[in-house]
Amino acid sequence: MSRIESIELYLVQTPLPAPFSPAWVVGGTRSSSAYYLIRLRTDDGVEGFSAFTAMGRERAGIGDFLAHAFLGKDPTDIDHVLEMLRVPGYGGLRNFWIEPAFWDIKGKLAGQPVYRLLGGEPTPLRLYASSGEVKDVGARIDECWARHEEGFSTLKVRVHDFDERVDIRQIQEPAEALRGKLKLAVDCNQAFWHTANGPGPKWDLARAKRFCDAAYEADLAWVEEPLFMEWYDQMAELRAYSRVDVSGGELHTCGFPELKYMVEKRCYDIFQPDAMWTGGISQTLQVAKLVREAGLKFTGHSWSNGIGFAVNMHVLLASGFASEMEYEYPLSPPGWTAEARDSILTEPWRHDRGTLQPPTLPGLGFEIDEAALAHYGRCFFKANRTVRSWMPESLHDLSIPTTPVPREG
Ligand SMILES: [Mg+2]
Structure with a gap:
């Protein structure tokens, strides 16, 4: 059985090509898209991802709970995942967005798209x-x-x-x-x-x-x-x-x-x-x-x-x-x-x-561009089964990279 070996959390901010004024935020104009990204990795090297809209730095402290809840656990037990994700919700922070990362792993382990x-x-x-x-x-x-x-x-x-x-x-x-x-x-x-x-x-x-x-x-x-x-x-x-x-x-x-x-x-x-x-x-x-x-x-x-x-x-x-x-x-x-x-x-x-066309890759059907993530994302929490590292300083600078991500070739 696979087990969750490590958890990483990122705040990602990607620039938009032009100012965008969403109808659902009256008077607001955005220059970037901001979201949290979670990367789970199993002890057999399978990765699962999910991402959720960021309003600011409101999820800066969620990593410790996730490490407590999921390190060493079976990533395919979705009922257990949902039980645990409910817990911080009782304190006001809903995190159901993390559940699809486990489905991503489950699909990859089965060699099938999640659907x-x-x-x-x-x-x-x-x-x-x-x-x-x-x-x-x-x-x-x-x-x-x-x-x-x-x-x-x-x-x-x-x-x-x-x-x-x-x-x-x-x-x-x-x-x-x-x-x-x-x-x-x-x-x-x-x-x-x-x-x-x-x-x-x-x-x-x-x-x-x-x-x-x-x-x-x-x-x-x-x-x-x-x-x-x-x-x-x-x-x-x-x-x-x-x-x-x-x-x-x-x-x-x-x-x-x-x-x-x-x-x-x-x-x-x-x-x-x-x-x-x-x-x-x-x-x-x-x-x-x-x-x-x-x-x-x-x-x-x-x-x-x-x-x-x-x-x-x-x-x-x-x-x-x-x-x-x-x-x-x-x-x-x-x-x-x-x-x-x-x-x-x-x-x-x-x-x-x-x-x-529906995706054909196993899991959720996308791959992360690691160079783009390194450019636009800031990792603020890492944990494995022996070490936890919370990096609040990575959240101090919220400026958005204005240059495009360097590409090879
Ligand atoms: Mg709508």
Whole structure:
């Protein structure tokens, strides 16, 4: 039996090619993508990786717990992994994002992609392009044409204005301009409120109903997160009211029990949990099973980094929904591109005319570019079965490398 021999934690910051202003952080502009990376290694040399969005240095101290919980343990015992990952959650720090690193090892030990290990078929994935920024109508129509020409059949846009008439115009006019060419969906990003500079718009049920009416009339594919994530009763009322599918579920960090409750209440037509937040691969697949039994729809949320994209792709491929639902492909140039999103992977997840072939490599299906990781990442914790090393000084300098990673040849 393989055992966990070592654990490393990194903070990675990769520069974006242009400033990026995510619709879900009002007033905020990013120049980099920041995330934590975990590298597990077994005593027979198999490595497993996972990664999770970093807000600052909030996970600087998690290494000691991980060393205590996992060194010397069987990496294929996922039930034990989840039991242990729950423990720091009782203190407020949810870490289900680490579970996929164990699946990565489990797949590599079995010589199979994780979705195959979980019974999924190698179904080519149809992708929808997921824009990340609010734009005025003219810029949005230009973007729609660009995605259409690249081969996408659906683009998800963002709205986030105080004036609901502006939001409605931002879906109506592009939908009309691209009618018959490109289907639109819309993400309202009302599930959580995160502002970097001044207040942001906060919708109530009445506004959400009016917006769903407008989205239906504009023939949109779905309306995503039009209400705050804990308003379960109002979500269920809106879903029953709306003539267009209502979707959401990406950040429900309590995992399976919370999403089970939401499926039972029929809060959404389309459940879009992100395994990195919603309980790892195992719990998110349990959600997919309940969604199927309830006659609702399921797909993945993937807006984080190239590893989060991979993990949720395996979930979708194993869920039974891969041939029915489009998968989110974050793409919001010039700031958010596949190369920037996936810059520590040897190969970015590039689409081909809006489709993606499932990975064939064992495990989660990507390889880490060690030169890129050394350039953009700072290791802040290392442990093996005899030595632990916490390196807080590596977190003091949070400046982002501005030069590209040196490449051989
Ligand atoms: Mg979303």
